[in-house]
Amino acid sequence: MSSKTFTRAEVAKHNTEDSLWFVVDSKVYDVTDFVDAHPGGESVLRQVAGRDATVDFYNLHRHEVLAKYADLCVGTVEGEKPQVITPRPGDLSTVPYAEPLWLTPAYKSPYYNDSHRRMQKAMRVFTDTYVTPEAQARELDGKYISQELVDRMSKVGLLHMRLGPGKHLHGVELMDGAVRGEEFDYFHDLITAQEGVRANARGFQDGALAGMVIGLPCVMHYMKDERRRKAIMDEVLGGKKYMCLAITEAFAGSDVAGLRTTATKTADGKHYVVNGTKKWITNGVFCDYFVTGVRTDKGLSVLLIERGEGVETKAIKTSYSPAAGTAYITFDNVKVPAENLLGEENKGIYVILSNFNHERWTMACATIRQCRTVVEECLKWSHQRLVFGKRLIEQPVIRQKLAKMIALVEANQSWLETITYQMCHMPYKQQAQHLGGPIGLLKMSATRAAHEVADEAVQIFGGRGITQSGMGRVVEMFHRTYKFDAILGGAEEVLADLGVRQAMRQMPNAKL
């Protein structure tokens, strides 16, 4: 920004055909050569020529517009300083409820220590600096994640971290040394998930190797040949090869037992021959490995299938961006080595189920954080938007909506943290027994809340809430995409039922 200063009287002189200046938040803008390019047209700019246009500007634009057009700024008003906060990469928001309570000054939490705080800071800087700019660009052009970002994520251990705590992290320096792999627990995991989704790009979010997050654990826990397992883990965590989980079919979604893709053993027992289809496979379009649910002679099995002869993928157009690489897959007589069987033959259901809790919990982390971002957007918008002669926030009906949204977000975050604490203190096997139901209910609660939050947010933003650019772009994206989390990883209704059925297994002979 230029260091020049001007008096308001000097700015006022630039209100002619040949020179058009105005002030926004103490900064002086010369838009003489910009009027033809201004998306809002020329006339509106002429109306504020020579004047302070701060109120008009923020009634119509996001603050980030000023950063994008920073070269229009020719200086500041003498003796004045900009009042509007310009966040730097890594900054916490000071808007009420924009951050979870543990990151809000004056609040305490029993769950987070210094190591968690270091992780949060490092993740925020990384997301703001590298992920958000690419995520926003990919949402627009629909291309897949760049190898450059994958390499960067791999280098700081982000791909490793997304599998959750465990031995695969031991000896790994995370986020350039912010945290040691050995100290990584489920609260670090929660932070990783919640910070990552601040890029506000739901399609890209899945495109950023979500398939690996749910596919690779099956290899990590169930591939028998240790040498091969290590080689594949290194390739995938090194960002050299991409992996996805291919379970759902046109025939069966949440009803995993209804899968129809078959795997038949060859007479010599050395191979399986796979035939069938898969649908809605996240990242499938650009993956090298497919962790695939198949029907073998006496039940379900899981095979690691490499892209090759007989494997075809084509993109499915969904309501989020093509950056996710969502695929329809066909397997036609695909020959798969028998050692690519993950877990036991006909017992694949255990392989599939073993992963579900962590996947669902991660989705709850993400959804709750996205709801919070939408709350922040709504608080800012209702605070700056002038309508019917006053700020939107002065309408009681708007405050009612905000209160409901805030309460939903805070309640879900608290429940999430309580469950996360149990995850930190329960062996994995016990988690499956005691936490499968609560995690299912938590995910259901998070996506039901998302439904309410998305709906109210669009009402608050009006037409902008259904417009993909400008003020309401975050709300529009959320409203268009929150359903992915209500369906993927187990539909709301299936998880609600699971939660209650699991509780009923513990039901004593208690009477009213």
Ligand code: HEM
């Ligand atoms: C440095 C100054 C300005 C820049 C760089 C700028 C840039 C933009 C951009 C990029 C848009 C597209 C929408 C968006 O992305 O948010 C836009 C829309 C618009 N601008 Fe500006 N603008 C400036 C100042 C102003 C001022 C002072 C006014 C009015 C007094 C104005 C009136 C409008 C209007 C009416 C729209 C259309 C809004 C809508 O579609 O909802 N702009 N401007």
